[in-house]
Amino acid sequence: MKVGLLIIGDEILSGETLDTNSQFAAKLLNENGFNLVSRITVGDRENEIIKGLESLLNDADIVITCGGMGPTKDDITKNTIAAYFGSDMIWNKEVENELKSRYEKAGRVLNELTIQQSLVPEKAEIIMNPVGTAPVFWFNKDKKVVITLPGVPLEMRYILQNIIMDKIKSRFVADFILHETIRTVGIAESAIAGKLKELEEEIEKNCSSDNYFKLAYLPELAMVKLRLTGIGKNEDLIKTNIAKWKIKIEEQVSEFIYGYGDDELAATIGETLKNKRATLSTAESCTGGYIAHLISSIPGSSEYYQGSVITYAYEFKEELLDVKKETLTRYGAVSEETCREMIAGALKNLNTDYVITTTGIAGPGGGTPEKPVGTVWIGVGNKDRIITKKYTFNRNRTENIHLFAITALDMLRRMLKD
């Protein structure tokens, strides 16, 4: 079943408000086997709303509108859609009584504007809104339906999840949908696509008019998410295929996989450390606390994460990490020698099982021909083994810091696996 989403609101088109309702609706529909095929966003203007609605109704069986249902002047969705369906407005006693009793209970005054929410389209089924004042309208048009939701995220989410989704499910039969997300780090999108080329062809060959399959690449800085999707009638076939292809991906790019679904890299490292009953600290220079932040953002990280030193200044490197002044003068802060002494110093002074260190040039200043901006030495180590590696990235300061940090976490992930 195809769903279209009509987002209505000037505040979205001006960029003042970030539209998070769409993602919520998309996920929920998807999880329930409904397929969001298009989203149209328009301003609070009659002709735009009608045009968007008509366009969505061409393709979709279900159109959900979102926004413009408030009692103030700038909210025109109710009247516009009622007019589209040639519906008169009538006073609904049930809505009025519900609003009155709710306001009375809360000891609040129901003003003239809000009570107007009781005026509803005659041709719509009226669905009460338990978390706000705007009732929801359900219009039937041939075999299709149009449902108007309020735009306030809290109301929209509550109503869609707890009331509308069930109503849609009892009216329409959904396709079966399955997603599997595999998360990789340390390999570029094009490189991973190269490794999975044959699999992609196999997936394509399995598509039919009844069942649709796809492998999508979703790149982020230093990471690529692989998403397998199956949509269609044959649940068993979809499950079998997706499971089979997931295993093929695992076989072909196993070394780059750090997690599945919503897993975060720092969280999967944390799990490994917990299982090993090992502790971790960081000694960061150029990443300036960002690695520590990524690690400590994970709930429960205090179980394995002990703390860090951030040694921007030479003196800090010397005093907190016992880096020799001579090393700094002779090789510079951004060097394998300094990186190694930082790890050794951190292992000794911070006394955790594992240590991550970084020393590099995030930019925009500080680069030289031999050590351009984006150069970094990253080290990971424990008492038995120290690994250092030089990388060169080519981004702005923020992105370089991010790339340094993700690469450092990936080096630790690999070391922990060995």
Added chain:
Amino acid sequence: MKVGLLIIGDEILSGETLDTNSQFAAKLLNENGFNLVSRITVGDRENEIIKGLESLLNDADIVITCGGMGPTKDDITKNTIAAYFGSDMIWNKEVENELKSRYEKAGRVLNELTIQQSLVPEKAEIIMNPVGTAPVFWFNKDKKVVITLPGVPLEMRYILQNIIMDKIKSRFVADFILHETIRTVGIAESAIAGKLKELEEEIEKNCSSDNYFKLAYLPELAMVKLRLTGIGKNEDLIKTNIAKWKIKIEEQVSEFIYGYGDDELAATIGETLKNKRATLSTAESCTGGYIAHLISSIPGSSEYYQGSVITYAYEFKEELLDVKKETLTRYGAVSEETCREMIAGALKNLNTDYVITTTGIAGPGGGTPEKPVGTVWIGVGNKDRIITKKYTFNRNRTENIHLFAITALDMLRRMLKD
């Protein structure tokens, strides 16, 4: 001038990815006097892309597409839009050479898939992408233009802001638009709106059919941006009004203002420190390096920022900051006493002019009835003066960490002003 936005990507419609590109584009266009009139979101399918494009071209003068420009098979925007314009694909030596030289410089291998980005539509103007591999295509159609941007947020943002916006501005005439942004910290949106109520009324009275004025409140966690906007025909009037109202705002909420435009709190603090020739370090517990990250994200921060210790574990607090075991046992880590000893220890051991410390409970675990999740002791100090303050926030882990950090930076900002 009307702009339409075509967002292309199955990952948006499945809800897997939150579309933040739209808001970024909407804001930027708006600030430059261009009006986003519609956004259509479609999946990676040819007919949907064409349909969305045609629908937007009906209304808009400029259509920007976003997404589906990668080198992998699931990215079909390039070929689809080229076909729509009846354009053959040709090999572009300039793109090829640029990619080759960029990969060579970075010491990376340019694979077969990525080099295919050199295949471009003959009828488009080719705009190089300095932050990614997908070039941008600019198509002219009668008096309208279609511009294809990559969907990777970092690339999309960089290209739109630094390359495409200027190109659009030189091609189309916009209304005169003036924005003034004033940045505040440490006051809630409703409180600041209360203080500026009269000014808001004055601004509203000045609106006419030719010139539109507005004061918008753009709240973020712990911060509110105030944005004065004037759009219209009368450039002088707009400039005079906005300048006058800016001064009124400064008079009424001066103590909360930390900057203007794109100023970041950590950057304005950095400027003050540089002017004072003073140094800074941090000693963080619950914020886990996030304050250090905010400070070190600012280019040139190494001039005043020396480094930090992050003391998650008790032992780290004792060893690196000389916090007494007795203090920790008697008062707990989250206490004024521990906070004071952390500042004193940091001033002594890290030996910078100023120090920021935090010790609190970010959650979700670790709360008690007396010290619930969201409790934090924040301290700032120098050799003459130590200020500690307790705050209680009520958010999730990520937001609490953010609120702790911003509040700590604000405390330092106020101390530096005294």
